[in-house]
Amino acid sequence: ILFSFTFCTAPQYFGYGGVSSINPLETEKQVSVGDTVTLSCSYSSSNVYIDWYRQYPSSKLDFLLYTNESWGWDGSPPPGFSAKVENKRVDLL
Numbered sequence: 001i002l003f004s005f006t007f008c009t010a011p012q013y014f015g016y017g018g019v020s021s022i023n024p025l026e027t028e029k030q031v032s033v034g035d036t037v038t039l040s041c042s043y044s045s046s047n048v049y050i051d052w053y054r055q056y057p058s059s060k061l062d063f064l065l066y067t068n069e070s071w072g073w074d075g076s077p078p079p080g081f082s083a084k085v086e087n088k089r090v091d092l093l
Helices: none
Strands: 002-006 012-015 018-024 028-032 039-043 050-054 062-068 072-074 083-086 089-092
Antiparallel strands (some): 012 018, 062 072
């Protein structure tokens, strides 16, 4: 069984540092059950907060965590989720 992840993001985001472009490093990824997946995006300015959600088919958005380059990430994600923030890049692990 393969799972497909599709990345959606606003092309611009107004954060405390001004307008920032937020871009996924991949627009789609297919993985098998049990594989470890890293979803990544880059951004162009400072003080950008990025919220991460997941959504199953025919279901509402489920908030996972939020990130910022100053303090990394916060929230109460389900077991197995975390994030890394560095060099204007965010990885959801």
